[in-house]
Structure formats: structure tokens, C-alpha cells
Amino acid sequence: MIAEILIYGLILFGLYTLLSLGFALIRGVAGIFNLAHGSLYLLCAYYISSFYPFLGLGITILVSLILTIISGIIIYQFFIHPLREKNIGAAVVTLSLALFISALIKLIYGPEFISLPYLIEGYTTILGTRVVIQKLLSFIVTMILVGFLALFVNRTRVGKSMKAVAQNMDVAKLVGINTRNTFMISMGISALLGGFAAVLFAPVYVVSPGGWTILFRAFPVLVLGGIGSLKGAVVGAFIIAFTEKILEYTVQGGYFVQTATFAVMLIIIFIRPTGLFGKKLNK
Numbered sequence: 001m002i003a004e005i006l007i008y009g010l011i012l013f014g015l016y017t018l019l020s021l022g023f024a025l026i027r028g029v030a031g032i033f034n035l036a037h038g039s040l041y042l043l044c045a046y047y048i049s050s051f052y053p054f055l056g057l058g059i060t061i062l063v064s065l066i067l068t069i070i071s072g073i074i075i076y077q078f079f080i081h082p083l084r085e086k087n088i089g090a091a092v093v094t095l096s097l098a099l100f101i102s103a104l105i106k107l108i109y110g111p112e113f114i115s116l117p118y119l120i121e122g123y124t125t126i127l128g129t130r131v132v133i134q135k136l137l138s139f140i141v142t143m144i145l146v147g148f149l150a151l152f153v154n155r156t157r158v159g160k161s162m163k164a165v166a167q168n169m170d171v172a173k174l175v176g177i178n179t180r181n182t183f184m185i186s187m188g189i190s191a192l193l194g195g196f197a198a199v200l201f202a203p204v205y206v207v208s209p210g211g212w213t214i215l216f217r218a219f220p221v222l223v224l225g226g227i228g229s230l231k232g233a234v235v236g237a238f239i240i241a242f243t244e245k246i247l248e249y250t251v252q253g254g255y256f257v258q259t260a261t262f263a264v265m266l267i268i269i270f271i272r273p274t275g276l277f278g279k280k281l282n283k
Helices: 002-030 037-051 057-085 090-109 133-155 157-167 169-174 179-204 211-217 219-225 230-250 254-271
Strands: 123-126 129-132
Touching: 002 037, 002 129, 002 133, 002 157, 002 179, 002 211, 002 219, 002 230, 037 057, 037 090, 037 179, 037 211, 057 090, 057 179, 090 211, 123 133, 129 133, 133 157, 133 179, 133 230, 157 169, 157 179, 169 179, 211 219, 219 230, 219 254, 230 254
Parallel strands: none
Antiparallel strands: 123 129
């Protein structure tokens, strides 16, 4: 049981990390709640489903990720940025957009669940536990992406601009940083992370037009780590993923597990509203 908790906890940690990082990035830099982030995961999944019958898997994934980035930038340009400057809450707008995208996908593809191709078929055995290779690959690639993101944010000029805007947007403007471009780049990276979550994890789960709500599974992670904190997203994903798996294998109650994690989220809100690493943002 310990081996299963460890292995499947790490896999769930990978999923929560990718979903949370994308949301936390755009929140931390631009100060907005993009509730359509789950729709980017959903769109990428349906892009893959649409192109895979006609293109090879590698080309399909590349095209789908590019289209997901473009979709994210379009969402920012036409639905977030204009309203952000008018001081209208982006959360309401992006939630409405998420519902619209879900309904549109249902209209085009129907309400049925879809399955996506595995990058690698088969199983392997780790510590006596049988593991789908796709799940193992998903965790490994996620850790690589986290490493690349950390290097990008801390070592590149664009990444340092993103950190500067996140810390103080007014000061960033004074030193000549183009905040609008920084916001768009952040949105593009956020969309890319959501797309990778679909590429890696959607094949092992079924996907439906309502699949954008997968974002809500990551909310306890975001609240625990601190909404807008990249470090908090990773730490929160680790804690929540293993909490869920420990409860799942000891209590063995699916609904209880989700109830318990959301109860933890509510407790955290009352005790420390900004989470472990979060801070108030004045955007």
C-alpha cells in the first residue's frame, strides 16, 4: 500500500502541478483569475482528438500545443485585457467564456466522452506496483517542465521581467518593462502548461465537454500554496496529492477524499487567506 501511495501520489502531484502552475502564473504576473484555464486543457484535448486521425501523433501534439497557445493569447487579448483596463473582474468574464467553450464543444462534438492516444503504450512494475507507462512518463515530463519553467523565470530577461511585474507593476513600468507584452507572454506560457496537461494526462482519463472543470480539482492546491505563487503551486500540489492518496487508500471513500481536501481549503482560507507562499496583489 505504501508503494502505491508513493507512486500514484507522485503521478497525481504531476497533474495538479501542471494545472496549478498555469493558473498561478497568470494570476501572479497579471493579477487576474483566469477561470477559463481549464478550457485550455479541454481545447488541447479536442485539438488532439480532431487532428490525430489525419496526422502523426508527434505532429498532432505540436499543432495542438501551438493552437492552445494561440487560443490562450486570443482569450487574453479579446476577453481579459480590454475588461481588465476597465476594472471589470476577469473571473466573471473567463467563467462565462469557459461555459461558452464547453457548450460549443458539446454542440460540435456531441456530449460523448472521448479518449486520446497514449504517447507510450503498456505497463511497467515499480516496487511491486503495476503502473501505466503513460502515467509514469507524465510525471517525468512534468518535472522536466517545472525545471525549465524555473530556469526561464530566474535566468532569462523575459522571465525576470515577469518577476518584476509580479512584484510591483508600477515600478516595472518605470524601468521600461512593457507590461502588456509581459502579460501576453505569461498567458502563452500558462496556456502551454494547460496544453501539456492535456497531452500527458488526458489519455489516462476520459474527456468530455465538461472537462474544463478539472481546474476546480486544483483549487485546494492553489489556496494552500498561495494563489499566484509558483513555488506555492508546486508545494501545494505535493501536499494535496499525497493527502488525497493517503485518504483514498486508508479510508477508501472517493467522495470523502474530495470533501476532505475542500474542507482543508476552507480551513486554510480562514487561518491564512493568502496561503503558504501567497501575498496580496495590488494590480
